[in-house]
Structures are given as structure tokens and as C-alpha cells.
Amino acid sequence: MNVIKVSARSRTAAVAGAVAGVMREANRAEVQAIGAGAVNQGLKAIIIAKGYLAEEGVDIICTPSFVEVEIDGQERTAIRVLVEPRPQ
């Protein structure tokens, strides 16, 4: 649920808006990317979303992990970054 899939061509501002929106609704968000270009766009978007949420008083932290996903019948390793409010 709420996994935001990012590609190398994703616009960082759009992804950042999605991350901030999901955080506001669900208090956690997951960003998933496969490949260097996508991982870079995803992380940049999280930094931008961190700025948006900081303005609302929410300080976020990230927990990255590898996940295996199947795409077109092929097993691929994605990076998934869990975004959460910083534990108090």
C-alpha cells in the first residue's frame, strides 16, 4: 500500500508532492526505485518532501532496504525507502 514507484524520468517535484501527500494521509510512505537514475530521483524527491513537511512541523527520517520485485516476469532488486516521522 502507498508504494510510490519512481523511474529515472520521474519529476522530482511531482514525486515530492506525492510523498508529502501520502505522509499527511497515512503518516508513512514508501518510495520504490529500480536502477541508479530512479534511486537518485527518488532520494532527491524525499529531500524536497522533507522540506515541505518540515514547514508543517513534521521531521522525517528514512529507512532504505532492498526488495525483490517481479517486473515482466523478471525478478529485479529494487530499493525501497520507508519515510516516517522522526521518533520522539
Add this chain to the structure above:
Amino acid sequence: MNVIKVSARSRTAAVAGAVAGVMREANRAEVQAIGAGAVNQGLKAIIIAKGYLAEEGVDIICTPSFVEVEIDGQERTAIRVLVEPRPQ
């Protein structure tokens, strides 16, 4: 201090070892990367280091940010990821 600089050609296992080593010594580490390939290697290394440190009972979190750095007289935007133990 303790900024681990990662390039697109950095070996993830070597960077992961550095991150885990700095965490053990200083209880925080910073990983800096410029460009998609470097950011990808850095994040993969952090995930691997997270596994190493989890075996020692240390659960880590990440806080990414943009930082401006000067390289060969040129201003570049790097991504820096602060690694810390998860606040209890």
C-alpha cells in the same frame, strides 16, 4: 568530519564497511555522493551497513539532504545522507 565520499565506481561492500566502522566509532556517519551512479552506490552501501549493524543490535535510520560542495572550483550539489541509530 567522517564524511564518506562515494563515487559511481565505489564498491558497495567497501563503503558499507566504512559506514559500519564509522558508526561503531562515532555513532553517526555521513555519506556524500554527487550524481545518480554515486547516490545509488551510496544508498546500497547504507542498506548493506544496516544489515551489519543490525546483527550488532543497532538499528539505523537515514536523513538525506542537499549540500553545496566545491569541486575543482565548481559549485556542485551533492546528496548527503546522515546515518544515526534509531531514536528510542
